[in-house]
Amino acid sequence: MDFHGAGVRHKAITQLRAGARNADVARALGVPLGTVGYWRHTDRAQRGECPGAHHPKCPRCDGRDLDAAAYAYLLALYLGDGHIIQYSAHRVPSLMITCGDDWPGLMDACETAMGTVFPDNSVCRVRRTGCHNVKVYSKHLWCMFPQHGEGKKHERPIVLEPWQQQIVDAHPWEFIRGLIHSDGCRIINWTPRLVGGERKRYEYPRYFFSNKSDDIRRLCSDTLTKVGVEWTTLARGSDPFNISVARKGSVALMDQHIGPKY
Known part of the structure; x- marks a missing residue:
């Protein structure tokens, strides 16, 4: 059975639109939680219901208020265990902070800080072996983290x-x-x-x-x-x-x- 086929995706979206939680849908259909989160995000974006779809404000570009304490914490997490990815020019870039499963409190703090710094964008967790990637999509990641660049951080200024x-x-x-x-x-x-x-x-x-x-x-x-x-x-x-x-x-x-x- 193809767990990622169109039929399974349609079932997942139907349940999500009915108010089901991502985790419940993922468990019921045997689909990774991150995949369900992505399906929800793309479905809401196509219908114009994605949080922040109507041009979310940026502290650097638009002067939106920024929780400076949360940003200081998130900046440090990014410098240590974070990276920004943009798979193509047509995709919104994503910030991912890798958090070990041995420290659930750290993961919660990371998710809280990320949601506070990007209040108009959805934050999700993507499960990996022994860890989770706490993730957010935003067109303004370059504004907020200008340290991003090609190559490993220790190989560039x-x-x-x-x-x-x-x-x-x-x-x-x-x-x-x-x-x-x-x-x-x-x-x-x-x-x-x-x-x-x-x-x-x-x-x-x-x-x-x-x-x-x-x-x-x-x-x-x-x-x-x-x-x-x-x-x-x-x-x-x-x-x-x-x-x-x-x-x-x-x-x-x-x-x-x-x-x-x-």
Whole structure:
């Protein structure tokens, strides 16, 4: 049986128009949730009912209000685990942030931020092995993420526009939180210590941020410095890919504003 044939698609659209949820339709027909979401989107767009179909406003082009804190977080997620795709000149580009299934809270936060930054556009989750791509379509992705370009991020310059830097300066902790949620972690490190002549295991929390891009690591370290967090570079061999936060006071500050992924 062809689960993606015209007949199955017609059944799905009929159920969706009747008010069924994407997940229920996908489960009933054995179709991937992302496919059902795409069918709903294209059907509503063809009928002129797609949210934002009537020229959604853009903060950069039209001066629409922008939730700066949500944008600072989403920008950091994009720099770490995001990419923009446009399959053809006739298709609307999409922003996808890859979120691991081990951290459902992170996925929820990503979806909330994406919906807040693009309130006129639908946000969906596309299931992949061990993760989901949180996804939004918008003609204004180039406006909002001018760092997009050909090739991998660590192989090209990544520089914030002045308006982006102003947002990061105003909401540094949201930016740092997005970086840690994408390419960072909070771990419990340990080292042996002599206590009363006896060797004992000493444990302490530590934050890491790892990224191959010198520019993205610099954005992270510069922002950490601005909020008073002490950090060091921890080389992996000869490559300085890791930023480490291990001092007790700085870890406490990070715990106050960031905390572990969840």
